[in-house]
Amino acid sequence: MTSKHLLCMKTEFEHRQAAHCESGVTSNLLWKASGGKITEPLAFGIGAGLFFAHIPLIKINNGPAIAFRTLPGYIFSRTCKSLNIPIVKKRFFSTESAETFLRQQLDKGIAVGCQVGVYYLPYFPKEYRFHFNGHNLVVYGYEEDKYLISDPIMQDATTLGSYELQRVRFAKGALAPNGQIYFPKTNVTITDEQIKQAVKAGIKKNVYNMLSIPGYFAGVAGIAHTGNKIKKWMDKLGLKKAGLYLAQLVRMQEEIGTGGGGFRYIYAAFLQEADAYWPGKGLSEISATFTQAGDMWRTAAVQAAGIFKGRLTTQQDFDKMGDYLIAIASVEKQAFEKLKKIKWD
């Protein structure tokens, strides 16, 4: 920890790039306490990050509201809860108190996670700036009026001016962060046994979310439901709008932060790592099924691109697209049922 008359302050924190923002932030914030054992896939899996939901009636950017991951904020909270790590999580009414609190933590040497909106995030390319408020980054210090920022999706650490940071911490609209800040209470150590139990809890939670969550539009049932809807899109929306809808599906599935294949590859990586904590439970074999699911999602994305680029224009092409999702639903269902049947000691 270094400090020069508190004009600058840098906490002991190492920037590490990740695929997904929240699991990356969670892994990076827990890196020291776990001796580097809470990798990004472990954070994602323990936090039960895998999901699917296609929320009816709601439109995002004039397209369908489809999510491949759990709600923002849950991965950090669930991971810390499963590891028995007490956390601090706070939202603010005023920008001043939000910044004061942030400075206080940094002055104590604590690196903190912040939920932000990406629309006014200056280091993001313009093409990626939408009003999406579920992004996460770490503030790990300051130099005069610049904050030191570790955004897990970026290769290198960066900085934000005080006003720039305030603006994204107080972005408005759906999932408005209201300055949300979070971090584990310091001086915790994470043992292998804790990780082992947390892995089990994370898998159980994810099994519930994908197989048993109420609502026809969520979990593996939701994937098949969307598949059936897609078959009707050409008639219902017309080719052009149906193409825009499919493009939105592809973006939610593949755009920055998913690690590819709608988070299915990160989850497969998680199960492989989980196998080391729970050998003999078949987790590696089930991991291979999620790799297969990820590959199928990507094949479906190629089909979608054929449609929205105007190369594929018939009802059969939409049927094929819908059938891809129905097949994915059945593969993921089998995989989660295998996870459900595991006899944990």
Place this chain on the structure above:
Amino acid sequence: MKKEEIPQDLSALGKITKEVCYATDNNGKYQTGLSSGWNVKIDALDLAWSDIDKRINAAKQRVLNNEASPVYFFMEYRLMDLSLLADYTGFWQWQIKRHLKPEVFKKLSANQLQKYAEAFNITVNDLQTLTVHED
């Protein structure tokens, strides 16, 4: 996805940072690899933006025809809707709807104009003159 299959098509993001992907090696073991982009999703993003650009251009034309105020143009330009703009400015949606009319916009106070300028991250002068700076 196999590690050697990680796509390396150059996206807008790829010019600034590569993305981490999870992919398997020859033994089926997961590793991370970097991707500079994938044509399938580049096309998806391009399509989303061409649709947005159409809406922005249509909004601009309406302002130039004196059918709507610059607030309407910048609302589209900043990908906002009434509800989001209301959140950013503190105005009610019905107030904003009035401000979308050119004749009402001309009578806005300096304070009201400032609120819009802040919400759109532009200057009041830009707002009044329909000036766009790439940022």
